[in-house]
């Protein structure tokens with residue numbers, strides 16, 4: 001096993017951790033080596049393929065896990081999954097407060113999410129398949145209580161790197177980036193990606209969701225990062241990149257185009273979020289009908305985030321037809 005390791009800056013290494021069966025292909029884990037302690041930023045899924053690569057890479061880099069802490073940008077399983085496995089008795093696992101709270105209260109979340117997409121037109125037989133597929137069982141809730149919470153304004157020092165914690169909610173409830181103001185680098189997690197667009201999802205009823213308008217919150221978090229002086233972005237997936245501000249403009253443009261698409265379809269008349277999603281253009285590698293149910297779930301959740309955003313701007317309304325939701329232009 002020869003892991004893919006790249007030294008992106010002195011003492012900062014990027015490990016490419018494969019994500020089997022995921023269109024994301026891989027996740028980036030970063031290792032920062034310090035004199036006294038090291039930090040690992042994000043870890044990969046709790047799967048053998050990821051474990052093998054991380055074990056091999058940490059061996060090559062001679063990382064002593066007894067002197068290493070783990071920082072998780074957000075609670076999704078491709079970033080958090082191996083944290084418990086890698087953590088030694090002396091390791092802290094850092095996570096933001098909102099994601100930690102969501103993890104503690106996770107029981108029942110997928111049932112709520114399933115109920116919500118079902119009301120939005122997701123067919124029952126596809127829902128059953130998707131629930132079987134989702135890796136939600138790989139979380140160990142008891143271990144989730146061992147997090148050390150970081151908040152906006154906190155910082156971590158590793159070797160010569162001074163990392164400031166920035167809350168950038170949107171992709172998850174509390175997504176956290178690390179910013180090194182002197183070296184002008186940003187560990188962006190999945191908040192800003194270079195080659196792909198971060199998924200912004202509304203998973204449960206907006207009224208009972210800690211983040212009822214995730215897209216609105218996300219766009220604000222983009223503006224927050226846009227104001228910073230950044231030379232190099234080290235993202236959670238795919239290649240590192242420069243031109244952070246330009247990329248932010250592209251991401252905002254993407255969401256404006258999405259909104260236009262939603263509006264064009266709703267112009268034809270009221271419809272469910274599911275049929276909206278089925279009629280939009282996606283880069284899923286196959287047609288809508290042939291796409292795996294879980295991909296369709298991500299797609300409808302993204303459409304629901306757009307609808308919540310447009311609802312808040314007064315552009316869209318929602319009506320209940322029996323148990324089902326229909327959306328129309330105002």
Ligand SMILES: [Zn+2]
Nearest residue numbers: 076078190236
């Ligand atoms: Zn991710």
